[in-house]
Amino acid sequence: MMTFFKKTSLVLAFLTVSVTALANNGINPPKQDNAAYVLMDYDTGTILAQNNANEPLPPASLTKMMTGYILEQKLLSGELSETTPIKVSEKAWCRGSSSQSCMYVPLGESATAIDMLRGIIIQSGNDASIAVAEHISGSESAFAVIMNDEAAKLGMTNTHFANATGMPAEGHRSSAQDLAVLARTVIKNSAQYYPIYSEKEFTYNNIKQGNRNALLFTDATVDGLKTGHTAESGYSLAASSHKDNMRLIAIVLGAKSMQARADQARELLDFGFGHFTNVMVAPQGTDAGAIPVKFGKADTVTASTLSDLKVLTTKNQTGNFTTAIKLNDSITAPIKKGQELGQMMAVMDGKTVASTPIIAGDDVEQAGFVSRMWESLVDWIKGLF
Structure with missing residues (x-):
């Protein structure tokens, strides 16, 4: 008609x-012992549950979602190729450290861009993150400018990046809601590379490391995204699950342990799938x-x-x-x-x-x-x- x-x-x-x-109708969101959380519907961007969602907090290695995203966009645009060699400088080199997450590329040697991307996502490599930042922008501080420009474009209003790794730095902050926006953007705009976020392990330099996202090993519907931890930030997790014609994104910041962040993310996802649905x-x-x-x-x-x-x-x-x-x-x-x-x-x-x-x-x-x-x-x- x-x-x-x-x-x-x-x-x-x-x-x-x-x-x-879509109405609350007596649906009460979970109460959790963490600094902040957000549950977002991927298709609409609607926040289904939240606590302290817009508080700027230390994001730890959830920062690397932005580092990886910028690299992914460079690959998709053709500015870089998957085989582009990216060299590890003395600043990026991990020096065999066990005190931080590393991909363990030797000093002065190079890894391909696609291996560096896996090093960032799966191994949460600080060395890979800094090397990529230096390759793209000349320095990590210059790369942080690109990160902040991208954050502004995405509407991440409570975010400021000071580095590519998420290591503690003055003013380095993001909110649970901003990180959900970033996760949604990664899934949508970097779909070709998103399957990497579900890979359970990666071996480089004869060192095999497992993905720290415990939900990947216990729930087949979970296919990403990233974990984070520093003494300052506590334990954090960005997780995404797809089932029943619906994708949800859960962000947990400042949990007390690795087990707690996994349990809390799972509780949020169960809450979302239990109370909401997307009708085609x-x-x-x-x-x-x-x-x-x-x-x-x-x-x-x-x-x-x-x-x-x-x-x-x-x-x-x-x-x-x-x-x-x-x-x-x-x-x-x-x-x-x-x-x-x-x-x-x-x-x-x-x-x-x-x-x-x-x-x-x-x-x-x-x-x-x-x-x-x-x-x-x-x-x-x-x-x-």
Whole structure:
């Protein structure tokens, strides 16, 4: 059914399903003995449970999610290749230390970028992190500027990075919510490399080290992300789990032990999967109909959803919603395939609860001058009545 509004807004209401309304409804979040925690729904970015979520705290090696992310983006852009050699300077070298996490690349030797990425993610290598920072920016301090610029782009408003490793430093802070935003970004924007976060071990220089994320060994639905610990920060964990058409991200900061951080992250994930669900309203590629085009050789263009339209809901209350398409104010040729034309929205009780872009399925060339003038004249005459 099509309903026209003034000007060029158009809504197509075509689907009704039963869903759960997202509301607390007596659902009480877990009480945990840590400095802060956040449970985030990956698809929508909604915070499902939190405590002290925006307090800037020492993030320890959860910092390395940003270090790894910047390297991943360099690889994906082609600025670096997986085989690019990255050299370990004297500053980056671990000197055989057992007092910090290391990949143990020998002084003056190089490892490939992809091995360094594994060293950062799996072994939490300070040497790998500093070497990557120096390779990309010339120095770790210069790399920290890039880290902070990226954090600002992502909206990490309670974060400041002073180094690439997470070792204690004045002003080096992040919040549980900011780290959840970062984890979500890693999963989304570095999907090609995200499987590394689930690898249980990595051997380099004949030294095999296991991933410190204990949940990887006890729960097949968990596939990342990173652990952290210093005396200052306590024990921290960023964990992500995917099941039942839903992905959740749990951030625990300042737990009292390795076991506690794993138990608390698991409690958060169980809470989320137990009380919430994501309903698929319209999968990626859902037909959005023939969209009118002005001044084109064709009068309409096919359109479809760019991504899945999901509604985050609780499991204990249901209601009805419709989906609708709201077009951009002016859809005028030329149109390029993939061009955004508007939004498909999930609507409940008159309120939009989720949306996803709709995009053109074909190119539409601009009509000739005479045809455009005639169409403009017709529109002008219609406007008189």
